[in-house]
Amino acid sequence: MATDAYVAPRVRDADVTTDFVRDELLRCFESANREFFEILGQPATEAQVREQVHGFVTGVFQQCGASFENPTKQGILTAIEQCRSNAEQMMGAPGANVIRHHYSEMMKLVRRLPE
Structure with a gap:
């Protein structure tokens, strides 16, 4: 695991x-993709990673029928699972x-979202 791997921020x-x-x-996902590379x-480059990840993640939201622009907890959960x-299939x-x-870190935040 890279020393600069993503850690969910501590926020209120x-x-x-x-x-x-x-x-x-x-x-x-940018952090994970840097590690995959x-x-x-x-x-x-950072720009390549950022561009690739944005396209990939927005595409996953769309494939899942979830809104990237107006996300919901369920939409985020569905997109994260996808x-x-x-x-897993790629790597x-x-x-x-x-x-x-990275999944574990993201779930720390998702669990804190109101229902």
Whole structure:
């Protein structure tokens, strides 16, 4: 696990909104993808990672029938599960620890969202 791996921010419950969690999902996925590129030995710039992740995550929301612009807790949960499944298929065993860590960190935030 990279020393700069994503860690869910410590914020007040009042600050944990669906928009906040959606934006953190992007940050989390950027972190995971940087680690995937390292595992695969493929260099990538920050701009490339950010652009790829934004396109991927917004596409997953759309595939799941969830709104990226106006996210809901259920939409975020559905998208996170799909992102995890896609990453597991893409990375297999070499990426398992990265996926497990990032999923766990995101769920810390999702669980704090109001119903």
